Amino acid sequence: MDRRDTIKSLLLGSVAVGLTVQGCISKEDNTTEVLPKDNTPFYGRTPEERERDKRLHEETFFNEHELETIAVLCDIILPKNENFGSATDAKVPDFIEFIVKDMPYHQTPLRGGIMWLDNFCNKNYGKEFKKCSQKEQLEVCDLIAYPKKTKKEHKQGEKFFTKMRDLTLTGYYTSKMGIEDLGYKGNTPNVWDGVPDDVLKAHGFEYEKEWLSKFIDQSKRGEIAKWDADGNLIS
């Protein structure tokens, strides 16, 4: 398709998204949460960026034990509920494996944090964190999950847990499942016509009458703009 055809089809596309909006983007398109293992062009990257991603996907950072520990922690931080799956259901450990290769400054705090946690559990329970009972695991988490309450000797564990919580939540809420859970409604063609009335009322606002004339009448968005000599819109 040459550029001109592209423009033509885009214009058709933009007519299609006019007022009825739909169609242009299907929610059930071929995107998937499985991380691309090769340089599939999921989105617009330069050749250098694509090459870098390919290389990162080919590398492995965490070992099996570390990944298993990360998975246990992810699901303590975000277990499933009645409507949505857990962090591991949303493949958060895969995301964490990628992000530490993308941002190497996460590597030592996470790898070392896992060792800190295993060391702590070995001392107190005689086994690694992942092998502890759920009750024991939660006892440990209670010591390091609340920044304002942490004892001095557990501060390093707290830093690790905070990083794990941050990455787990960010991984989850940027996944397809997490976005649905959040209820984010955007990233789709639509015609914005202001805050819904009930929301305006609930917050004690209205669009002031003297202001309304400044705003777009969305029924005329498709009409070509024309002005008089003084810059007043007449179409």
Add this chain to the structure above:
Amino acid sequence: MQIKESPKTFDVIIVGSGAGGGMATKVLSEAGLNIAVVEAGPYFDPANEEQKNQLKWPYESPRRGAGTTRPFGEFDAAYGGWDIKGEPYTRKNGTKFEWFRSRMLGGRTNHWGRISLRFGPLDFKRRSHDGLGDDWPISYEDVKPYYDKVDKLIGVFGSKEGIENEPDGFFLPAPKPRLHELYYKRGAEKLGIPVIPSRLSILTKKINEDRGVCFYCRQCSRSCSIYADFSSGSCLIFPAQKSGGQITLYTDAMVREVLTNDNGKATGVVYINKKDRKEYQLRAKVVVLAASACSTARILLNSKSKTHKDGLGNSSGLVGKYLHDSTGADRVGFVPGLMNRKMYNEDGVGGMHLYSPWWGNDKKLDFPRGYHIEVWGGLGMPAYGFGFNVNGLNEYIGGEIGGYGNALRDDVKRFYGSIVGMAGRGECIAREDNYCEIDPDVVDEWGIPVLRFNYTWSQHEKLQARHMVNTFDEIIDAMGGKVISGEKPGEDKNYGLLKPGEIIHEVGTTRMGNNPKKSVTNKYMQLHDVDNVFIVDGGPFVSQADKNPTWTILALSWRTSDYIVDQLKKQNI
């Protein structure tokens, strides 16, 4: 000779394809001239599926949109950033300057905020008002017809307000404000700060058959695939090609210098083809530089010859001097009234729907000039970083911080959309001792001597930033919110003033004027020293107002292009 020469002589060579270069390409090609456009980066079209990022979801990327590879997030359209591999710049005297470059067709217009403000009558004549800096050799009346034409050609939404130094234009209707913007309006107006619909070059209404109408995805920074926002490629260069203009595009072509003959007149340029790393020469009757204020200064300073010993157009010694960027300071507030939001699609356009123009021209203040306020917030799409410090805001309303388990899901929803940010963008006084020059020791990977920056803020800018921070904190308070940016930054932190360059409005390096000893170009942005070289980027700005420079770059580039056509017709150049 090693340099490969093109046998053809163009009418005009345009260096750079951003706002200024794009406009010159359109106007000059439509006048029937034969144009070469030389761009240092690759071809880019936001409609191209392989380059497109619009409407992508965070999970389509393994790093979820993080900024590892691109400073404003990987879905941002800019190819480049503060640091470009193989193309360094340096600083001197321990000063700071950050330089953002986009290497791509359309340059930085592909990702910018689309804030499209006219300079007002006062902005061209500030020295006459406060005795600082210099007046422009032209006035608002000289530029107004071109602002009008730019409005109609490219499209900008806004509202007629009749504020003297914020001239109205030919506006498309504005989109209604979002909820947090209504909170902002209520808060700011309590303090007597005006709030009006923003003025962004995004099509809320159709302007022609070639461009789509905004479908409200808030992603202008990714460059619009239906061309509903202004980018130089999609709105100027492609249409110029489509209407049959004689345009030859050279991409991945980095211009090193302008060539001159024994009489000192420009004859063409030398560029490096980044693909084969060889030098090439192009010839033309006229050279138009639009590489960006600093890159153009660099090319001029690197264009030394028998007649132009200190660089082209530099008999005044002022090329690179009077470099100035907008001032900037930011604050963030948490507004409990915006907790527990009802969900709806609140994306809107790519940027704020409301803003505050400067309100203090007649006030007695401890700093000169002013700033405008940009506001952000709302129910935005999650990306890397979303959910960090998930319930830290409990600090302000009581409640547990940290923890784990499904309670975190409730925290996320409770606080989602309750943060409102404000950014001030103001005017810095241009000074001769803020400059870029050629670093005598360093070249980039193309063998081209690089720029070295020297830039300091004066007390004027610092006190302005202090006013911004104080004002934003008061607005946040008036919105019923709490400032969450921490203590007010003190003198040791320049009162919160961002580093020079960080606002990416750098201008002034080839400033215009009537006196060739005190300026680089005349009022038509033609070099005083060489009549067939013109500059149509932000370089010729005498002062930058508290307005984003793009709309003025476009208007002035059009004005200069008309002048070039006229001068060629009269055989004056």
